[in-house]
Structures are given as C-alpha cells and as structure tokens.
Amino acid sequence: MPSAAERTRTLVQSTCSAVLLVTGVEAALSDQLVPLTRSTGPDGELYLLFPAASPAVRAATHAQDDELAAVLEITDVAPVSVPHRIRGRAWVSGWLTSVPGMAAPGRMMLRLEVGEVxxxxxxxxxxxxxxxxxxxxxxxLVAHETELLQHLHSAHGEQVSGLSGLLGDRVPDGSAAVPLALDRFGLRVRFTGARCFDARFDFPEPVSDVTGLRRAMHTLFDAAGG
Structure with a gap:
C-alpha cells in the first residue's frame, strides 16, 4: 500500500484539478486560483505558476516577509464514467511566497513551503x-493512468468484467465492471448494479513502468480466464 506521502505526491504530479486557497482572498473566483502548472522542488516545496494578475500573486507579493498561509486543494476525479467519480482529495498546506525571475513576463511563480499534508x-x-x-x-504510472484506464474500459471491457471470476459469489449477476484506478501495486475495479462496491486486484509484484504493467495485466487476465 502506498503511503499518504506517496499518494499525495502522486496527486500533485498528476493532471487532477487543483485550487490554491489563500488567506484573505477567499472571495476570489475559483478559476483565478487554479495554478497554470505545478511541480515539486528538491526539498518538497511546491512551485505554482499563476498569471501575474492573479489574486494569489497579489497576496503573496504584498505579504513580503510575513507568513502567508495557503492550502493547495487537489480533487481526483476518475477519468472514466462511473458512479461516485471523485476518487479522493488531498490538501497541502503551508506558507506562500512569490519567486520573481522564475517565470515568463505576465506570469509569476509562487512557492508553497509545505507544513502539513x-x-x-x-x-x-x-x-x-x-x-x-x-x-x-x-x-x-501517474503520467499514463488516465490513458490506460480509458483504454482498458473501451478496448478490454470484457476482460475487466471477467475479473469477477476471481471474486466468487461477491459479484451479483448483471453487474457492470469499470476500471477505476491503476497504480504500481494493482488495479481497482468498481462493480455496479444491484450493489456498488470496489475490488482490488493486486499484481504478483509491483511494476515500475508500462512494460511491466502489460505483463502484470496479462497475468491477471489469465488468472481470471483460468
């Protein structure tokens, strides 16, 4: 099982939507507080790129040497159509400062020093x-998860449904199976119908890339087919 730190780091570096909540600018439109890009520095700090006119940039600039509290809220939504699509949320809170000289004209890089995750x-x-x-x-697999889940759903739906054979009587007749999440440890499938529940299908060993994932998926499908 991945740690809370790893799961949050994965969400930060994913394509999930995010909004920066800054003390004193709660009234701003939410789309004005969405970073254009986000990345993680060598010491775990977050670098968030904003238009120079963003309320977040104005707040960080005016704060100067004062500690400006902020929270990056990330919302993870399943990339396939499934009931209850929000897979999770993460909050990275800390202190916000502006970093002049790191962005093109008309934009500003903000640094979030992490205090709590x-x-x-x-x-x-x-x-x-x-x-x-x-x-x-x-x-x-974070950079490939969306594409891989959509591919499994559209091109391998029958094989994904066949994984129900590994669950015995747990899956009611007529249930639909949707690949919900994918990571180095395995595949999570949401079964819907008479009742809705998730099932994890672990790989024989963690994978480190897409090539290893293909082998692991073949092993999983073969086990269900046998």
Whole structure:
C-alpha cells in the first residue's frame, strides 16, 4: 500500500484539478486560483505558476516577509464514467511566497513551503510530515493512468468484467465492471448494479513502468480466464 506521502505526491504530479486557497482572498473566483502548472522542488516545496494578475500573486507579493498561509486543494476525479467519480482529495498546506525571475513576463511563480499534508482517497485517509512528503516518489504510472484506464474500459471491457471470476459469489449477476484506478501495486475495479462496491486486484509484484504493467495485466487476465 502506498503511503499518504506517496499518494499525495502522486496527486500533485498528476493532471487532477487543483485550487490554491489563500488567506484573505477567499472571495476570489475559483478559476483565478487554479495554478497554470505545478511541480515539486528538491526539498518538497511546491512551485505554482499563476498569471501575474492573479489574486494569489497579489497576496503573496504584498505579504513580503510575513507568513502567508495557503492550502493547495487537489480533487481526483476518475477519468472514466462511473458512479461516485471523485476518487479522493488531498490538501497541502503551508506558507506562500512569490519567486520573481522564475517565470515568463505576465506570469509569476509562487512557492508553497509545505507544513502539513493530508489525503482522503480510495485507500483511506492519512497525513504526512513535510519530510515524508519531500522524500516520497510519485507512482511510476501517474503520467499514463488516465490513458490506460480509458483504454482498458473501451478496448478490454470484457476482460475487466471477467475479473469477477476471481471474486466468487461477491459479484451479483448483471453487474457492470469499470476500471477505476491503476497504480504500481494493482488495479481497482468498481462493480455496479444491484450493489456498488470496489475490488482490488493486486499484481504478483509491483511494476515500475508500462512494460511491466502489460505483463502484470496479462497475468491477471489469465488468472481470471483460468
């Protein structure tokens, strides 16, 4: 199971939507507080790119040496059509400063020094210290998960449904199976119909890239077919 720090790091480096909540600018339109890009620095700090006219930039610039509290809220939505599509949320809170000279004209880079990390997702909820977040690695499949899940859903729906054979009597007749989440440890499928529930199908061993994933998926499908 990935740690809370790893899960949050994965969400930060994913394509999930995010909004920066800044003390004193809560009344701003939410789309004005969505970073154009986000990345993680070597010490775990977050770098968030905004238009120079963003309320977040104005607040960070005016704060100068004062500590400006802010929270990056990330919402993870399943990339396939499925009931209850929100897979989780993460909050990275800390202190915001502007970093002149790191962005093109008309834009400004903001730095969020991490103070606290909290995640509530399909694995459960948990928190992490800044040092744990800084030392965590994102899941190696994060850049490909959306495409892979959509491909499994559209091109391998029958095989995904066939995984129900590994669950015995747990799956009611007529249930539909939708691939919900994918990581280096395995595949999570949501079964819908008479009742809705998730099932995890673990790989024989964690995968480190798409090539290893293909082998693991073939093994999983072969087990269900046997």
């Amino acid at each position: 909290y995640v509530d997702d399909l694995w459960g909820h948990g928190s992490a210290e800044p040092e744990e977040f800084a030392g965590a690695d994102p899941d190696p």
